[in-house]
Amino acid sequence: MPGLTSGRLTGRIRRLSLKVWITLLLPVSLLCVFSVFSLVQQVWTAYESRFYPLVTVQEGTNGSPGDVTYVTWSGDPASGMTMKRMRQIGADTWGYRMMNRLFPVISIVLTGLSLFGLAVLFYRLKLRRPLLELRSGIERLRRQDLDFTIRYRSGDELGDLCAAFEEMRGQLDAAFKELWDAQESQRRMIQAFAHDLRTPLTVLKGCSDLIGLQTDKGSLSLETVKRNTQLMKENILRMERYADSLREMRSYEEWELKPETVGLTEWCRKLESQWTLLAKPARIRLAVICRGGGYAEVDSALLGRVLDNVAGNALRYASSRVDITLDLRDAGLQIKVEDDGPGFSPESLRRGFEPFYRADAARGTGLGLGLTIARSLTKRHGGNMSLRNIEAGASVLLRVPCRLYPALSAEC
Numbered sequence: 001m002p003g004l005t006s007g008r009l010t011g012r013i014r015r016l017s018l019k020v021w022i023t024l025l026l027p028v029s030l031l032c033v034f035s036v037f038s039l040v041q042q043v044w045t046a047y048e049s050r051f052y053p054l055v056t057v058q059e060g061t062n063g064s065p066g067d068v069t070y071v072t073w074s075g076d077p078a079s080g081m082t083m084k085r086m087r088q089i090g091a092d093t094w095g096y097r098m099m100n101r102l103f104p105v106i107s108i109v110l111t112g113l114s115l116f117g118l119a120v121l122f123y124r125l126k127l128r129r130p131l132l133e134l135r136s137g138i139e140r141l142r143r144q145d146l147d148f149t150i151r152y153r154s155g156d157e158l159g160d161l162c163a164a165f166e167e168m169r170g171q172l173d174a175a176f177k178e179l180w181d182a183q184e185s186q187r188r189m190i191q192a193f194a195h196d197l198r199t200p201l202t203v204l205k206g207c208s209d210l211i212g213l214q215t216d217k218g219s220l221s222l223e224t225v226k227r228n229t230q231l232m233k234e235n236i237l238r239m240e241r242y243a244d245s246l247r248e249m250r251s252y253e254e255w256e257l258k259p260e261t262v263g264l265t266e267w268c269r270k271l272e273s274q275w276t277l278l279a280k281p282a283r284i285r286l287a288v289i290c291r292g293g294g295y296a297e298v299d300s301a302l303l304g305r306v307l308d309n310v311a312g313n314a315l316r317y318a319s320s321r322v323d324i325t326l327d328l329r330d331a332g333l334q335i336k337v338e339d340d341g342p343g344f345s346p347e348s349l350r351r352g353f354e355p356f357y358r359a360d361a362a363r364g365t366g367l368g369l370g371l372t373i374a375r376s377l378t379k380r381h382g383g384n385m386s387l388r389n390i391e392a393g394a395s396v397l398l399r400v401p402c403r404l405y406p407a408l409s410a411e412c
Helices: 001-016 016-049 093-142 157-217 222-253 263-279 300-317 345-349 370-380
Strands: 054-056 070-078 081-089 260-263 285-291 293-297 322-330 331-338 384-390 394-400 404-405
Touching: 054 157, 081 322, 093 157, 157 222, 157 331, 260 263, 263 285, 263 300, 293 300, 293 322, 293 331, 300 322, 300 331, 300 370, 300 394, 345 384
Parallel strands: 285 322
Antiparallel strands: 054 081, 070 081, 260 293, 293 404, 322 331, 331 394, 384 394
């Protein structure tokens, strides 16, 4: 228990603010100076009394200046003064004078040591730990290492400084991770783009070589020219689509958010009328389900673009049904798109958001950027997107943080 009490006391002392510490240190320092001087004076008085005692002399008696130091006099300066007491020194005049000068030096030295001790105590109890943590953090920042935490916590000014440093470190860490993710995403996109360009370039090179070879042999026919020209045109258009898609993705990364208050009920109706028309030609039953009413502050244009990609994918692979469910929960908007298609393959669950990835390259004419663009836009809104399989097909879940407002009209 005594150790626990001492530890608590030390903790409370450390939590005192710098203003309180300085306010306490000033009077304590003055008290130390006064105490040291008073103690040295008492020691000097005891030393004099022990080795050089006061001697009472008879009236009219004069001592020898080489043997005594006169202390007390009586009488009138005008009529003459008589020594009453003297301090007996004898032949040790040099020793007395040396000690008389040494004791003030001792007073100054002891005062300095006491003040130095107070400074060391202040440093160890108040400054040492936060300064060491801040110094270590700065050194790691110089090495571009952000994988650390400032653990010093206190309610004083140094605690606020460490908390601000930790917040700055966290923001730098998040910014570097975001930059790294962006660079990694761009690297993967360039690799995928280069890989996908290889096919149309190979076709163009083959057509060109074939036309050149038959021209040299004089066997080039009009039918061969038409067939290869058409093939070259198709692959040139494919390359243009790749370039346009990359340009489009770049514009999405720079999308400027424009949040507006959107009524969930009204938005569901608009989505249903839009997507029902698109689902009819494919003979797919599409339903937009609104769970509860309310209002959300979101960028409806951005989320509409996200749904264009996600719902478009669902319609492409669904067998007969697509359900889009909107719900306001967990301080944000949740959108779930489900279809009764074959679902995601294990590789699609792992690589579904990679640019230019297509689970079935033989089906459709897509470039494999739909989910990539959708997730990029969702992240732009501060949200996230996930893929999973359900019992009857595939499901894509979007969570977008936003301000929510209670319903002011009838529920869905």
